[in-house]
Amino acid sequence: MLTLGVVVLGADDVPRAVGFWRQVLGYELVEGGFGGWANVLAPPAGGPGARLALQRSETPPQPRPRLHLDLHVADAAEQTAEVRRLVGLGARQVAWDGYPADPDFVVLADPEDNLFCVVDLGHG
Structure with a gap:
């Protein structure tokens, strides 16, 4: 059975993106990564919400993304x-x-x- 593991966002500056989204959501950086991703944010103390992974991306964001x-x-x-x-x-x-x-x-x-x-x- 499949489960949703993480939502992934691309970024030019991954540390900046990690810092921004940590402050936005109050999430914690998962030590050692998760599911193959090095930069994963998770709700504190296993609280509700999806995990968010940040990865280096060389493509620009879409002006009208299909997913957000x-x-x-x-x-x-x-x-x-x-x-x-x-x-x-x-x-x-x-x-x-x-x-x-x-x-x-x-x-x-x-x-x-x-x-x-x-x-x-x-x-x-």
């Missing part, structure tokens, strides 16, 4: 606060041309230009 991370928050106030915090950590808000009329998500890019969303789960 959605980070969930409970409501609009938490979304605003988290977007502000993430921008303070080095993310940037993306001028996304695909927003619906009343979006429940905000598109950001990490310091490596990988796109991800902060989604308000309390949005109508």
